[in-house]
Amino acid sequence: AQTVTQSQPEMSVQEAETVTLSCTYDTSESDYYLFWYKQPPSRQMILVIRQEAYKQQNATENRFSVNFQKAAKSFSLKISDSQLGDAAMYFCAYLWGSQGNLIFGKGTKLSVKP
């Protein structure tokens, strides 16, 4: 069975600094997708970034980038120039190519200090 592990329940970063959130996953599949979602107190899950496993190039979206290590089954999220609005729960998620359902980790609560 596929699993997603986020080993950092909480992280803290100073405003304008950089922080990295960790995620590892376990799968025997070769065709899959990985996601980072942000969940602020409003509860709505917002897509941060998406990575296709067959692409070697790491995905980036403005201040957000990933370090995708397929052999190590690692998918960390780097947030540069952290802003107060980045404070939220961050969830790593896995999606197998032919499945419909996302498999989520337990999340990392990110605090941003002014």
Next chain:
Amino acid sequence: GAGVSQTPSNKVTEKGKYVELRCDPISGHTALYWYRQSLGQGPEFLIYFQGTGAADDSGLPNDRFFAVRPEGSVSTLKIQRTERGDSAVYLCASSSSGRGGETQYFGPGTRLLVL
């Protein structure tokens, strides 16, 4: 356009009662998903619709839970004989066609509290 909407935002009910939670997906999206998020946990999959039919209902915890999508748009999650353990945030998501790897767009969820 409008995102995924869910009603009600919050629902308080008594143990043993019946509840219905509604999800209105992004217009034109054929795939719709229900997840349940317990306190301090990530969302867990319940059921996935492709059009009007349930393509995968393997996540429904027991036969008290049922979901429908009769016209391929709005979906209703129905919970019979609610138990205190059903208290959670119920999230709905939709994607364009349900093909592998598509991004799922989430609604704001319904927080269900069973007293």
